[in-house]
Amino acid sequence: MKDTMAASTNTSGSQALGLASLGLAAAAGAIRRGETTSETYTTALLRQARAHADLNAFIAIDEDALLDGARSADKARAAGAEAPLLGVPVGVKDSYLTAGLATSIGLERLARYVPTEDADAVGAIKDAGALVFGKNNLVEMSYGLTGHNERFGQVKNPRAPDRVTGGSSSGSAASVAAAMVPASLGGDTVGSIRVPASFCGVVGFKPTTGRWPRSGVAPISHTLDTTGVFARNVEDCALLDQIVTREHAAESDDGEANLVGARLAFAPRQFLELVDPEVEDRFREVVRQLKDAGAEVFEVDLGKDFNSLIQVATWGIFAHETQGAISEFLALHKIPTTFDEIYEGLKPQLRQAWEHIVLPGGAGATSVQQYKAALDVSRPEILRRLNQAFVNQGAIAILQPTTPCTAPLIGEQEGLRIADQEVSTLALANHTLSASSVGLPGISLPAGLSRAGLPIGVELDAPLASDRALLNLSRRIERILGTLPPTL
Template identity: 35%
Template sequence: MSGTTAEGVLALGRALRDGSLDSATLTRGCLDRIAAENPRLNAFVEVFEAEALAAAERADRERAAGTDRGPLHGIPVALKNNFDMAGLATTACSEALRDNVAAADADAVARLRAAGAVIIGRTNMHELAYGGTGQVSATGPARNPRDTDRLAGGSSSGSAAAVAAGLVPVALGSDTGGSVRIPSAACGLVGLKPTFDRIPTGGVVPLSWTLDHVGPLARSVADAAVVAAVLAADADTTVPSPSPVGLHLGVARFPDLALDPAVAERFERSLEALQAAGHRISRFDLEYTREAHRSWLAIMYPEAASRFEALLGARYEDFDVTIRTQLEAGRHVGATTYLRAQRFRAFYGRHIAGIAAGYDLICMPTLPTVAPKVGQKSVELPSGTVSTQDAMTFSNLTANMLGWPAVTLPMTTREGELPAGLTLLRPAGQDHQLLADAAAVAPIIGNKPV
């Protein structure tokens, strides 16, 4: 066992248990890779070298004494910079939060510690998680490991870059409109947004309390499933067996948004491969997408503004101009607009549930384009020019509006291509079944680490 993070959480865990690898060696390897690659990628904003090595050595001692805390025992994990750690400032990559010292660990962090995971550092992110590009951060944008002239996606940009570059085997992110799945797709990873509240968000800097989720970014479905199970405090942390052949996939078409031809070609190729493997494909138009986008904004904006209202008044200049503009806009969303958006949300949930009832699961492209370039403000698609932000979130916000679990899987990446993702979606509470479906679909569409 070489102990590289490309081997993934499960393989590393087996090596730790059979004695062919120890956590201290694994953690030192991660720290060395971070030191070598982070200047190029800007993935980590904090690295806890001494603390991580101490935790790794403690895991080794516990294992030698016969204590096994589960599948993450001794495994290095990275956290997005909006997860609280007791005694440290949680800045969410915003200068305005530089004094935001946490009194306690976030719930997810406490569960990682109880599972014996080694918290190795916190990662770069779009400021306050308030954007899908990863462009805006007090420490500058994280870079895509496949092409450092391009963004890693947002808002969990550094978490995606860190896992995709092999700096760490797995990382956590938060997801309000795609912020786990967007960077996962852009960097060629598996990204899981679970059912709303399945993984606790307590101690994660809130952006929108009715839309926020926590989820893992990993190199395989199995790794994402195991981490999610630990974070959800499931008694059973075994990997779901792949669903049998014969799934009926409802493939969503977006009437208002045409895919970049390169992404469209890979998506169609993936669907053909699924059909050839014995799965059934049907297509439907995903209606009300523009209304869903407007309602998502009308919910997120005032919820974010209410959270940061006092800080916006006290430290106005410390927010990036794009962030404070959004926070200011949220102040002017009236109660009637907010309540209408919530009413539409309820209707939209019923509408999508009606569609989903005709299929085993819903399938769609995660992003209409590949990772944009650093500084790129708009994307040219066959349907017209859209802002980079809208291109990143347009097909992802539905899962947040509904609170349904969604997972993005990397499609086959040929030489010279940038990663692209395919999303699977199931109704709320069906996380285990969704992961079983993902385990069946991933090898067919080309789930190979990039």
């Protein structure tokens, strides 16, 4: 990043930190009311990004273009322009195409690739007046859950820099937690928004699959992929949801913190069997808090084979669709590489994984028959069981710990232990897979800290297409559980 700070503003360090801590809606309101300018706010965020550069949260930031955009937004506002995010910078995962700004998808060979078009979701936030602050670091091709990138570096957790952020939307979560941006666009196929949100102590919202546009975002699986958002509070997620979906009539929120009449389910047999004790203890305390606030929280059993059912079906779909989805994306957007070139350039451990599960003929590859069975048999059965809670028992959401542990140490991510069992990093998505498998909307909320000061997340999954209701419920729960301040 170039040194343009001194020339752009005289804002003091303490004032800059105060500005950087503003959320999305708060920053938009402050700019709209003339309490600050886009240039001043943007400069405060740039200072914060520079102060936390060692976290590796961003791959690319064009400071000159960003500040020019902020000045243009200030001129537009002075001339009477109105837009919900006028002059507010937002981070964007580097799997989204961004016109005029490099898009690497986390790959060395695309490090200098500059698209001429925006992903649809990027276009939507730009139409609302937002500025693209920069491109967030990610796991190569969004294929991983810890935040490690061979070319651009391991993304470090702002709450504890010796810990992972989770992945694949690692830089997006870190940049929001560290107040570099008030919100960032991410992507979620099996948990790539919710896992990092849990580890970094921010809110991560995965919409109903297909609710948000996916065009222009590097894919893994057309069945499972969804775009989504990180923010530091639910209100900001709801604002981005309204803007990206271009739905203008949001449901009203009464501002209450009570949950009287809210029926919530949780499935201890499915979601508490392989969980670190401290995470389980905090989750059960959350259940108690929600009951004290008036919620009806009841236990359900989704079946002894539920976890194996979602594991086999979801990972099978995930891997089977990867090669075709990537090849189609590269051709459609005329991106100057091929699937084979990407495969050959992957870091060794990821290349081995693709050889095993992605390439046809791999020892762990999903056959066409298995793939069709996952789509036509397993997914309907998973949804049927979830609907026993939603439809038959009237639950408006199912609760679980977002992740079965707090953020692992960076040096121990290849030897992960949960509840004293050695597991692969895929276990970090054990709880997020459920919503992903059938496309439910899901959200991870901060639920407090461990004794070591590490964030613990709680996830709420809701019925298909009930995104607005989920966001309103989450607002009320957030008032009970609170939020975590950014790391300044």
